Amino acid sequence: MNSSPRISRRWFLVALLGVGVTAWAAEKKAAPGPNEPAPSTRSFFITGVTSESDVKAVSAAVLKVKSVTSVVDLTPTSGLANIAFDHHAVTHQQIAQAILDAGAYQVAFKFIVADYAKDGNAPKIDAVFARLAKLVTIEPLDKTRNLFVIRFLPFTATGVKPLGDGFNFGHIAHPIGDPAPKGLGLRIQQVNEGSLARPGAGKKKAKE
Numbered sequence: 001m002n003s004s005p006r007i008s009r010r011w012f013l014v015a016l017l018g019v020g021v022t023a024w025a026a027e028k029k030a031a032p033g034p035n036e037p038a039p040s041t042r043s044f045f046i047t048g049v050t051s052e053s054d055v056k057a058v059s060a061a062v063l064k065v066k067s068v069t070s071v072v073d074l075t076p077t078s079g080l081a082n083i084a085f086d087h088h089a090v091t092h093q094q095i096a097q098a099i100l101d102a103g104a105y106q107v108a109f110k111f112i113v114a115d116y117a118k119d120g121n122a123p124k125i126d127a128v129f130a131r132l133a134k135l136v137t138i139e140p141l142d143k144t145r146n147l148f149v150i151r152f153l154p155f156t157a158t159g160v161k162p163l164g165d166g167f168n169f170g171h172i173a174h175p176i177g178d179p180a181p182k183g184l185g186l187r188i189q190q191v192n193e194g195s196l197a198r199p200g201a202g203k204k205k206a207k208e
Contacts, residue, residue, distance in 0.1 A: 038087050039069075039085070039086050040085070041084040041192075041196060042092070042109075043082055043196065044099070044108070046074070047106045048106060049079075054076065054103065057102045058074060058081065059081070062081070062095060062098050066094075071084075072194070082195060089164065091165060091168040093166025097157070100154060110149050110150070111172075111189060111191060112147050112191065113188050113189075114186075116186075125184070128175045128176055132172070135152070135153055136167050137153065138150050138172075176188045
């Protein structure tokens with residue numbers, strides 16, 4: 001008569017342990033390796049799109065880029081496109097160049113380094129930016145938020161690198177965000193807007 005409560009408690013502990021292991025395994029899931037697919041959707045901020053024909057021209061150009069699967073949220077007034085692609089197969093720069101080649105457009109990307117101005121971090125982060133000066137310009141956009149803008153310079157792909165030519169967000173995300181000694185161990189956050197910013201549709205994403 002008294003065995004039922006014991007059995008119930010035992011099964012409860014087993015079930016609770018199972019939940020804990022599952023949650024731990026989910027937390028420890030490894031990020032994709034450099035040769036594995038890494039699909040994501042990221043906001044590219046575009047100026048010069050003033051008509052539906054511009055929208056069609058930009059969208060068509062981007063959809064021709066390797067691994068791009070969708071272009072959404074681009075309108076004559078939105079100022080951005082949310083582009084789904086595999087950033088281990090093609091670089092941000094290659095997507096930006098496709099947009100530049102489609103017409104009189106300019107392309108930018110935004111990110112935040114919350115502790116940029118703290119503990120002598122600024123010179124170290126600026127040194128990371130400086131290494132990419134031939135591909136992009138990186139400037140403060142809002143100093144109160146430590147918000148930066150990346151503007152893509154004209155670029156010609158060589159086709160030599162198997163993971164894509166030009167600038168990728170990982171070129172700053174890894175040296176800034178990776179733990180020491182490989183990186184500075186600082187939080188770096190890319191900015192997503194448009195439908196990705198609406199509740200339930202996505203979140204601002206951390207480093208690559």
